Amino acid sequence: MKILARAVMLTSVLALAACTNPDRFGSGNDVNLGANTGAGAIVPGSANDPASPAYFQQTVGDRVLFAVDQSTLTPEARTVLDGQANWLMQNSDYTAVIEGHADEQGTREYNLALGARRANAVQEYLVSKGVAGSRLRVVSYGKERPIELCSDEACYAKNRRAVTVLAAGLSS
Amino acid sequence: MALSVQRCWNVGELSSDALRVAVAVSIEMNRDATPVADSIRLVRHSGESELLARQAFDTARRAIIRCGVNGFDLPAEKYGQWREIEMTFDPSNMRIK
Amino acid sequence: MVRFLTLLAALWLMALPVQAQNGPLRITIDEGVIEPLPFAVPDFVAESAAAQQMAQQIARVVAADLTGTGLFREIPQDAFISQITSFNSPVQFADWRAINAQALIAGAVSMEGDGRVSVKFRLYDVFAGQEMGAGLQFDGTEQGWRRIAHKVADAVYSRITGEAPYFDSRVVFVAESGPKGERQKRLAVMDYDGANVQYLTDSRSIVLAPRFSPSGDRILYTSYETGFPRIHVLDVASVGRRVLENQPGTMSFSPRFSPDGQTVIYSLTQGGNTDIYRMPIAGGAPQRLTSAPSIETAPSFSPDGSQIVFESDRSGNQQLYIMPASGGEPRRISFGPGRYGTPVWSPRGDLIAFTKQSKGRFHIGVMRTDGSEERLLTASFLDEGPTWAPNGRVIMFTRETQGAGGQSSLYSVDITGRNLKRVRTETGASDPSWSPLQN
Structure with missing residues (x-):
């Protein structure tokens, strides 16, 4: 069981690397040139289609991380969110749910509230960058959905996150 | 005798409220230094209710009977002095903190 | 053991001056022990053949409730000298004292065949040789037998500790x-x-x-x-x-x-x-x-x-x-x-x-x-x-x-x-x- 879980994690890391590297070194400029440029090489919906949710997730970056018990956006987080705001402005068909999370070092209720603070910080930032508030909703999962499972700071750091999850269509 | 009763005085099952109650009990003793079981009476108590006093008394009575079952270590020649005993059980030092 | 007796003697001498000229010897006990109270729960008496298994099960749940509090310790049944074979016959207190059972719970179960169960019990203070409180009877359904057992245990727990009951809860x-x-x-x-x-x-x-x-x-x-x-x-x-x-x-x-x-x-x-x-x-x-x-x-x-x-x-x-x-x-x-x-x-x-x-x-x-x-x-x-x-x-x-x-x-x-x-x-x-x- 443990071995299986590790194998799955490894492949997902490889997949991520495979997607990330070409973007970073090859088609990085495509983003600025717009979604239609170079369409012949792009498989619509795949990670190298700049209008795709996969591109948003992997290239723009769908998540920002927080310090312990904090909901303040770091400079790195702001950079990621600038990218998210640009993408959302260009792809106005999408709405998003911002999911706030906490590490396991906290009580359940407090962590729900803390996750909400984090998600809200992201929402406010995106709105300040011009994304319509009506396209964004927030939800907190507290410590209910960790992505890293160890009980060390290395894992906690990745769990203290806000993830912008795209959904198709305008919000109701 | 006090030490012997002490060893049998089990307050572990008493509620924290009952542990605030001191009870004085009177005992009549047989010549063989065993207590007369049905002579054990509650003389007075410091409890707020009869119920709490009753529970405190029950543990005191059990201690006396249980440890006195083979007779206490008392000098037979002085039976007159210990024919009647009044024993005060004060748990205030044992309160669960 | 020798040291203990010596201590006793010393204490006896110390206690002497406290004695009044006339009237009882006065002694104050301000130390005790905190240990689980030893109790015995024989299988309850089955008052109908169908109740045999339930009579055992109820006694087990009562014992588990009491032991689970940490305030009581069960004396295993194989240590028993006498048994309770009839709910109303006199209790041989000496037999229970000999195994240091301080509390004894005796009960009986009858089943009417219509799914109704009736359980009665008595709680004895073995060393005092008397009942602690009056006997009680609880009626319930066959499926609800565990609740009846919890009610018996609750009554025993409350009578001995003075705390309010809690076993019959979810x-x-x-x-x-x-x-x-x-x-x-x-x-x-x-x-x-x-x-x-x-x-x-x-x-x-x-x-x-x-x-x-x-x-x-x-x-x-x-x-x-x-x-x-x-x-x-x-x-x-x-x-x-x-x-x-x-x-x-x-x-x-x-x-x-x-x-x-x-x-x-x-x-x-x-x-x-x-x-x-x-x-x-x-x-x-x-x-x-x-x-x-x-x-x-x-x-x-x-x-x-x-x-x-x-x-x-x-x-x-x-x-x-x-x-x-x-x-x-x-x-x-x-x-x-x-x-x-x-x-x-x-x-x-x-x-x-x-x-x-x-x-x-x-x-x-x-x-x-x-x-x-x-x-x-x-x-x-x-x-x-x-x-x-x-x-x-x-x-x-x-x-x-x-x-x-x-x-x-x-x-x-x-x-x-x-x-x-x-x-x-x-x-x-x-x-x-x-x-x-x-x-």
Whole structure:
């Protein structure tokens, strides 16, 4: 069981690397040139289609991380969110749910509230960058959905996150 | 005798409220230094209710009977002095903190 | 042993001067021992052939209830010198004294064949050679035999300890399965000892922190069924449920009933800010009780309904506060180092149980309602979410183990800090809430 879980994690890391590297070194400029440029090489919906949710997730970056018990956006987080705001402005068909999370070092209720603070910080930032508030909703999962499972700071750091999850269509 | 009763005085099952109650009990003793079981009476108590006093008394009575079952270590020649005993059980030092 | 006798002699000499000239010898005992009280429970007498098995089972549950408190120790049946073969024949006290049984529980079971069961019992103080209180009889159904056993044990426990009973009670909790990263959660109820588990929801949505109503007939809980955390109320008998609080753009969680069952207090998050609100359980306009930019959550009523204890990080980290039930200026009660959360007022009103985080460890603790006499009862990687037994003597909580294979389970501990033990559940378990004593 443990071995299986590790194998799955490894492949997902490889997949991520495979997607990330070409973007970073090859088609990085495509983003600025717009979604239609170079369409012949792009498989619509795949990670190298700049209008795709996969591109948003992997290239723009769908998540920002927080310090312990904090909901303040770091400079790195702001950079990621600038990218998210640009993408959302260009792809106005999408709405998003911002999911706030906490590490396991906290009580359940407090962590729900803390996750909400984090998600809200992201929402406010995106709105300040011009994304319509009506396209964004927030939800907190507290410590209910960790992505890293160890009980060390290395894992906690990745769990203290806000993830912008795209959904198709305008919000109701 | 006090030490012997002490060893049998089990307050572990008493509620924290009952542990605030001191009870004085009177005992009549047989010549063989065993207590007369049905002579054990509650003389007075410091409890707020009869119920709490009753529970405190029950543990005191059990201690006396249980440890006195083979007779206490008392000098037979002085039976007159210990024919009647009044024993005060004060748990205030044992309160669960 | 020799030394002990010498000590006795010395004490005897010391005690002599205390003696009055006339009248009784006066002795003060101010030391005792704290050890489990030894008791014996022979199989109950089966008064009809069909009752044979149940007569044994009931005696076993009574014994397990008493032993489980840590205040009693069962004398094994193979040590018995005499047996109880008839409920009304005289008890051979000498036989029970010889094995140091201080309390003896004798009972009888009869089954009428119509599914009705009748159980009677007597409690004896073996060393006094007499009954403690009058014999009692409980009637119930065949399926409800465990409840009858719990009622017998409750009566014994109360008579000996002076505490209010708590065995005939239930616990609602979150049953957990699946790996840590995608844990499946279902609402479940069970008897306080882990028996008779019943699942109330499926695992399609995350459910959190259920709370019993004061009469035990309804449960408040948080569910992600709508995609967002929202408070739901569930009827235990029909398992019917409805969303209680559903303002768009908000999240609601951490609900709790008022002592009269009419009002719900809870946390509502709007624009990233979490405050405490109250609303009638029947529905109606929420009333905001706190308005601070900090996190206010985990509210719990005092048993008289006049005050609310809750946690807030307005000071910079989580601490406990008390405010009037209608809102108003909160008074901080926790001041120790570390963070304090999830306060719960005891049913007796005298104590508040809480979760404390300090130096990377989690503790369950209790303090008086003015914050004094703080006492930590447990310590582990992650302990949280205390709930009180109906008599205010025992606390149940969630303990989660460390690491990727971490699992949650339920534990209970006496308010003295003694008798820490795991509550057996067939799945992982978290967020217990103890029901009141059943009727």
